[in-house]
Amino acid sequence: MRLWRCAVFVAALLPFLWWAGQVAMGQAGPEPGQYLLLNFGQCALILLLLTLSLTPLMKLTRWKGFALIRRQMGLWTFSYGVLHLTSYLLFILGLDFSALGEDLQRRPYIIVGFAALLMLLALAVTSNQYSMKRLGKRWKFLHRLVYIALILVLLHFFWVVRADMTQWSGYALAGIVLMLLRIPAISRALGRVRPRKGHAKVSASRV
Template sequence: MPAVWRRLIIFSVSLVPFLWLVYRTVTQQLGADPAKTIVLFTGEWTIYFLFITLSVSPLVKLARWRWLMTHRRMLGLFALFYALCHVAAYLVFILGLDLSRFFSEMVKRPYITAGMPAVLILIALGVTSTKGMMRRLRKNWVKLHRLVYAALILGWLHVLWQVRSSYFEAVLYGVIVLVLLGIRLYGYRRRAR
């Protein structure tokens, strides 16, 4: 299949959660607390796209899906897209655009303190994801883009520190984080030898 068609399919499929959220919003199917539903939904899809993006390299190596590598940047940009939707939904629907309240919430709630640096990292990675920035930054580009691992860990902490009752989802996410980072650590150690 030509890369253009694959790109179009991946782009369309990646937009489905957002379109589903819009549909549920328009048809008033968001439950008793629509604001909370929107914030949680966009947050979940942010971490899902981080998982998907960081699964590309292992899939290329293990399953030999080299074609997938050309789409990694777009998947990473969708992680950024959902992260920005998550922050915007929180600012608009929960805080009513009260920025002073946002800063006080950031101090009071550790999960926001963990989440905001993760979003800032994703913004930096999104801004520098172009081929032009790769040429300008050279070796520093790789170092900068390794911060995605920090964003992943901070995203997981963001989820973990919000848990009120069941830790199942947070533990599951933690296992996925460990697997994704463990694969990379194993690869680095093998190359070092």
């Protein structure tokens, strides 16, 4: 399992290194700040969708490893969200916080992104065993916030790319499928797709 965790770590770190390298080598186009902002934002969204796909994948394949890398993937999602916010504050706002109010009026979708990031923060800080034990049943309830965060991120993204929704539609479709897979009846059916080894033997011996 340690190997899988290392692989996830390296795979999640690579995009950051690549984009930082492009900026350092002057190959990030005329607006490197914007380049980082957009790439970090897209990466956070992709990681969010990948994290949400791990539970259905575990049900389908019965490989428990998916559950073990879920927390790590969730933390990477949050980290890229923070990098996205940092790029905004540094490169777009130039750390001039007096301009923030005006920018929020001009681009209200930033408030929506901020709300999503706050939710991801709540999930990140309570993603440990200690919080799981302390919160008990409330933990599961709290972690359903991830779906609200996904809806907010999709709304945030939609607001930015309203003129051309081709790319957005792909992400939205993936999000809808992942949410449908959480409907109890569909989720149970998913678990039955691949019979347990024991059951397979019984049915095979009956034939």
